[in-house]
Amino acid sequence: MAHLRVHTDRIEVHLTPAEKSLALRADDIVVQRDDIKSATITDDPWIWIRGIRVRGSAIPLVVAVGVWKYHGGSDFVIAKGKRPAVVIELAAGEFTRLIVSTNHAGALIDRLKLNSPPPAAPDGDAETEAD
Template sequence: MANLRVHSDRLELQLTAAEKSLAFRRSDVVVQREDIRSAIITEDPWIWVRGIRSRGSVVPLVVAVGEWKSHGGTDFVLVKGKRQAVVLDVAGEQYSRLVVSTNRAVELIESLKLADAATPDE
């Protein structure tokens, strides 16, 4: 399963070799922290998969990895089974949304909040 790492300036989605192969990618997905607009946890990630698969692999309700294009932009999807997932809306990046299954959704949201709290308000 992919590893999500929150840094002070970016969020890294570190893909396994198999996930890179299924997504037809050579590199990990990196999103700048300042471009993350919202983050939510969902129990049913499949309802968040929108548009048409443009690059990647899918076995419905089993696994979806890759890029989906819609009128809302391009989404990166990494959904496995019926696991809990995090949905990140992003502005100004390669992707407009990331939908990622993770066993640590709550910890990810908390770490994103902590990073926001460390930034002083003006």
């Protein structure tokens, strides 16, 4: 399960070793909070996947991990089964969108609200686990 850490200036998607293998990716994903345009909760992450898979692994409606390219850029996807997901639209960076399945979508959206600082965890950062 990927861990999403929400900091005051960035969010980090820490991939498990299995997810890194499936995505054919060696490092975690870091997105600056200033680059986030919007965040949406969806009950069906599969309808948000666009383009063609260029790097990663997929079994339709079961698991999709990796990079999907479309005419306007690339999306990073971690979709698992019928779990809800958060779709994060980005203004700049490596990806134009992150689609991450998580059972904690509401808490993640609350931590991402741009008008207020995220709630602090004991170490000063907030962490959410994607399932």
